[in-house]
Amino acid sequence: MTSHPPLIRLNNISFSYPGRGMVLDHINLEINRGERIGLVGPNGSGKTTLFHIIMGLLKPTSGSIKIFGKEMKTDKDFKETYKKVGLLFQDADDQLFCPTVMEDVAFGPLNLGRSKDEAKAIARKTLAKLGIADFESRITHRLSGGEKRLVALATVLSMEPEVLLLDEPSTGLDENTKKTLIDVLNRLELSYILISHEIEFMSKITDAMYMMENGKIRTDVDVGQYTHSHPNPGHHHH
Ligand SMILES: Nc1ncnc2c1ncn2[C@@H]1O[C@H](COP(=O)(O)OP(=O)(O)O)[C@@H](O)[C@H]1O
């Protein structure tokens, strides 16, 4: 159908932390524009590690990564991709480092060369989209876990990425906030890979769910095949 290369393509990626067994064992995975993939797997199965490999925060022991069709080799390659690939860290405290919410959410756009006013406007728009417009003057480190989670997502979305990596985005969210998150993710026409323990939550915002176990991803089995039987009508593939 499309002549576009996959947004992300992992080819035979293996990884082990120094002095430890293999965490990722010859992983092949690709995500194309409009796809929303869920990854489930037990604690310690290497899900977070996989995201860090994709972002270039860890170097694979073997294998290659192509992002937008370009092979990632140097730190400079990865730096360029940070602009288009957004990672929501598993721990929001790894993402938030400014005194106020506004500064945190405007940081990305400023860094991408937007003017102060533009960055502020983007930040406001993004916070409004997440239903937290009134957070802008709040002190980031005083927010609750769930509030931090949403602000962290806002910092990622404000950079207008083409593909998202979401590491357990529902952690610490109450039911209402979870609903907001589901609505937002379904309304944004974004491509993403999402990690979660909550299959029910995940099935509402992904089109396929794969199991990660023993360093491998079984992409031949959609573990959400039953829960995915009612596709979200609000989401359109490109
Ligand atoms: N920095 C590290 N050094 C050594 N081992 C690590 C490090 N980070 C994670 N691990 C180990 O690698 C495995 C995979 O971890 P992780 O990717 O965080 O799994 P998941 O996100 O699926 O819970 C676990 O056994 C974990 O203990």
Ligand SMILES: [Mg+2]
């Ligand atoms: Mg993890």
